[in-house]
Amino acid sequence: MPNSKNVDMLAKVAESLENSKGVFFIDYRGLSVKETQELRRGLREAGAHMKVYKNNIVKIALKNAEMPEVDGLNGTVAYVFYENDPVEAAKVIKEKAEAFEKIEWIGAIADGKALTAEDAKAYADLPSREELMAKLVYVIGSPLSGIAQVLAGPARGLATALQAVADQKAA
Known part of the structure; x- marks a missing residue:
């Protein structure tokens, strides 16, 4: 026993x-x-x-x-x-x-x-679970932020051109 x-x-x-x-x-x-x-x-x-x-x-x-x-x-x-x-x-x-x-x-x-x-x-x-999650978020977010910047480019250029015209007329 x-x-x-x-x-x-x-x-x-x-x-x-x-x-x-x-x-x-x-x-x-x-x-x-x-x-x-x-x-x-x-x-x-x-x-x-x-x-x-x-x-x-x-x-x-x-x-x-x-x-x-x-x-x-x-x-x-x-x-x-x-x-x-x-x-x-x-x-x-x-x-x-x-x-x-x-x-x-x-x-x-x-x-x-x-x-x-x-x-x-x-x-x-x-890498720990938290490190892997952070890397995943970066990998997913990086292309999205690039796309957002590319899409915002023409609008930013238009705003800059309009501001230049406004400054030229004000002078």
């Missing part, structure tokens, strides 16, 4: 998997308590949260949720569950990994697919 603590932990992992769009796996070995708190705070601001569970229980939860299996879930693994944008969470992990020089990427599950450490790390180099 399984230990009740393990059953409770399995339920928590299953709930985290259900409530998130994906998860990053990182090796956090060597982080101090202060550094861990700083990482958790940054992730919370990005709409993600970091938990540490027993690796075997996470593997069972992944299997129960019919999610792909990820290699490398051994040792000190932290699980970063993100609710919205994986890019924001990945950027926080990358930033803290560079600052602390102690965090290693193990992999991820995103869009229902298992990712390698390199693929997971690549998410941090993508």
